[in-house]
Amino acid sequence: MQKIVVDANKHQVTLNLRELLAYKDLFLVLAYRDLKVRYAQTFLGLFWAFIQPAATLLIFTVVFGVAVKVETGGVPYPIFAIAGMSAWAYFAFVLNNSGNSIIGAQEMVKKIYFPRLIIPLSKAVVGLVDFAVAFVFMSGLMIFYGFMPSANIIYLPLFILLTIISALAVGIWLSALTIRYRDFQQIVPFMIQFGLYATPIAYPAETIIKSLPNWAVIIYYLNPMAGVVEGFRWSILGGEPPSKYAYISFVLIILLFISALYYFRKVERIMADIV
Amino acid sequence: MSDIAIKVENLGKCYQIGHAKSGELRESFGQWFKKLKGSNGKAAETAYEFWALQNISFEVREGQAVGIIGHNGAGKSTLLKILSRITEPTKGRFEIRGRVSSLLEVGTGFHPELSGRENIYLNGTILGMKRSEIRAKFDEIVAFSGVEKFIDTPVKHYSSGMKVRLAFAVAAHLEPEILIIDEVLAVGDAEFQKKCLGKMDEVSKNEGRTILFVSHNMLALQSLCSEAILLSSGEVTATGSVDQVVSTYLRAFNASEKIKIVYPSSECPGNQSVKLLSQEVVPNEHDHLIVNDRPLEMTFRFENLQKGESVLDVTFHLADEMGNLVFVGSSAFSGNNMVGNGLHCYSCQIPAYLLHEGFYLISRLLIVKDKGTILYEHRDNITFQVKEPTVAEFGWKGAKEGIVRPKLEWVIK
Incomplete structure (x- = not known):
């Protein structure tokens, strides 16, 4: 028989991932709800998931591909840009949605017990749909330009995983922080806007490495997505493998992810009282 | 059979009042800064502490239905929230043996854009049912709610009564070993309330389920529960059989007899x-x-x-x-x-x-x-x-029975 003991004097911060597994049905149902509700009563429905990256891609192509003529190593610019953008768009989606997720679910948080981590996790799942749409879009462009993916594509799953983990890491941090400090509601849109340019999406990472001093490049790669986007693009389009700086991003992602889980657990205990 | 299902020892919950609920960054920075300077940030001490619960201890045996009685603000809901693990106690400990479902609100998580069918799954999983369990009981739930015709209509088009029925139908089909219910019966029409109480009664008496029940409806409490706990100002002031505790509560309530109120x-x-x-x-x-x-x-x-x-x-x-x-x-x-x-x-x-x-x-x-x-x-x-007249020249000397005792006109031939 299941036995629960709660003792105010014994606080142990364990991750308790087994409990999370026990609530997988709730997790799936919440993700389904978010997905269903997202485009409910919209005329274009899921087509919106296609319009958003397409519009950004159009602007990037005109500005960076045609006007500025960014060096892409022979890759057609739209393919170059969307390879970076699809990963970034997923990251931005998770940030946007998980930050407010606990506050948005506060009625539930105050009335029922469940591992709260499910809430930001389900947002990350919802984002995967858009991610998939962007992939289909990218494949379409590659067929259109007759562009063959590189042999590095076998590494793609790894970089997809890294994208998800980095989105979760930052997303979970933000969801826990936003409960305490609503300031983050203001900070997140700013972070996303800033990140779009501080990540090698519209331009190759080499441009940054070549033209900035060493310390500035290190700061640049403290953006977890900088290394991920670089590797993501490399696995699809080939060319130069991720620079040594990219490993700064990778290590940071792992650190952020583990610390996010622990910080979230810590805040979870008082979530219902402060939300 | 009479194993302990819930054991609460010396439980306490303290809230900080007058202290910003969700702090601002500025404030936190301020406190860190003070700590750095060595004046150990005692800003929080100006906040006023409020003990919503103190020294709460009790035990509930398996299969027992226990009512929790008290005025508004006596700490009933806080107690249920702690036992449901929504919030943590500041002091003390408790143990619960068995699968718990808590019903602090009807229709938690209901989404207006989703259909009745989808909301049954949503609400059911939120309350701790497995999807397979819901699938097995789905028809029964729908029949109980009486909204068959609209089951595929988005819930936003439901009347409030229909929403409550649907939510209750889900709740009534929960099968946890321990059920924690806050005053959720206050909503819904009287007929449906009776149906729900009947279902819960059935559940607790026939299936040996442990129930913790908060209500202001003394009749509901008395028909559902065998024991009760009286809370006043965050402390347990009486425990025992439900009739005894209800009577204590109402007497305490009436101690401040007010035969005349002029506003x-x-x-x-x-x-x-x-x-x-x-x-x-x-x-x-x-x-x-x-x-x-x-x-x-x-x-x-x-x-x-x-x-x-x-x-x-x-x-x-x-x-x-x-x-x-x-x-x-x-x-x-x-x-x-x-x-x-x-x-x-x-x-x-x-x-x-x-x-x-x-x-x-x-x-x-x-x-x-x-x-x-x-x-x-x-x-x-x-x-x-x-009061009875001091010199009773009439009547029955036994216990009072019945709600009224009219003096009937008798004709004896």
Whole structure:
């Protein structure tokens, strides 16, 4: 028989991932709800998931591909840009949605017990749909330009995983922080806007490495997505493998992810009282 | 069989009041800064501590249904929240053996854009059911709710009554070993409430489920629970059989017997239509006693703020100390009471020998227009104690039985 003991004097911060597994049905149902509700009563429905990256891609192509003529190593610019953008768009989606997720679910948080981590996790799942749409879009462009993916594509799953983990890491941090400090509601849109340019999406990472001093490049790669986007693009389009700086991003992602889980657990205990 | 299902030891919960609930960055930075400077950031000490619960200890055996009684703010909901693990205790510990479902609200997580069907799955999983479990009971749930026809319609098009029915249908089919229920029965129509109570009763008595139940409905508590816990100001003040505890609660409640309430002119309860000025039971014996061998006079004074003449009636619900409704008295039963703007005084008499000895209260006081529209309802009303005459020249010496004891006219041949 299941036995629960709660003792105010014994606080142990364990991750308790087994409990999370026990609530997988709730997790799936919440993700389904978010997905269903997202485009409910919209005329274009899921087509919106296609319009958003397409519009950004159009602007990037005109500005960076045609006007500025960014060096892409022979890759057609739209393919170059969307390879970076699809990963970034997923990251931005998770940030946007998980930050407010606990506050948005506060009625539930105050009335029922469940591992709260499910809430930001389900947002990350919802984002995967858009991610998939962007992939289909990218494949379409590659067929259109007759562009063959590189042999590095076998590494793609790894970089997809890294994208998800980095989105979760930052997303979970933000969801826990936003409960305490609503300031983050203001900070997140700013972070996303800033990140779009501080990540090698519209331009190759080499441009940054070549033209900035060493310390500035290190700061640049403290953006977890900088290394991920670089590797993501490399696995699809080939060319130069991720620079040594990219490993700064990778290590940071792992650190952020583990610390996010622990910080979230810590805040979870008082979530219902402060939300 | 009589294993302990819930064991609570010395539980306490403290809230910081006057301290920002969700701090701002600025404040946190300020405190870090103070800590750095060595003045160990004691800003929090200016906040006022409020103990919502203190020294709570009790045990609930497996299969027992226990009611939790107390005034608003006594800590009932906080206790349920802690036991449901929604919030953590500040002090003490508790143990729960078995799968818990808590029902602190009906329809938690309901989403208006989703259909009834989808919401059953959503709400069911939120309450801790597996999807396979819901699938197995789906038809039963739908039948119980009585919204079959609209099961694929988005819930936003439901009436509020339908929403409650659907939510309750899900809740009634939960099968945890321990069920924690807050005052959720207050919503929904009376018929459906009865159906739910019946279902819960069935569940607890036939299937040996442990239930913790908070309600202000003493009758519901008494029919569902065998034991009860009385909370006042965050502490346990009585435990025992439900009848005993309910009676203690109502006596404590009535200790502040108010046979006459005259509202100060600036604080008259009411609205733009009517204002209540006073209510009273007139003592019919010296020393302000109310004795049941003579009629009781009750007087209600109010001001009609509406223009023109209208039919206005005073209706009151008289409840006994167990919370039973004794009767509904209304001036509507005595002709058309056409009154104009201004002050009015309505009086009535409760016949002699109708009420038992004991405490009574007016649980609802209504001012009704045109025999149907409630203009105003007041809840905090007079309470009074009825006594037997000191020299009982009549009657039964045993325990009081029945809600009233009218003196009937007997013909003996």
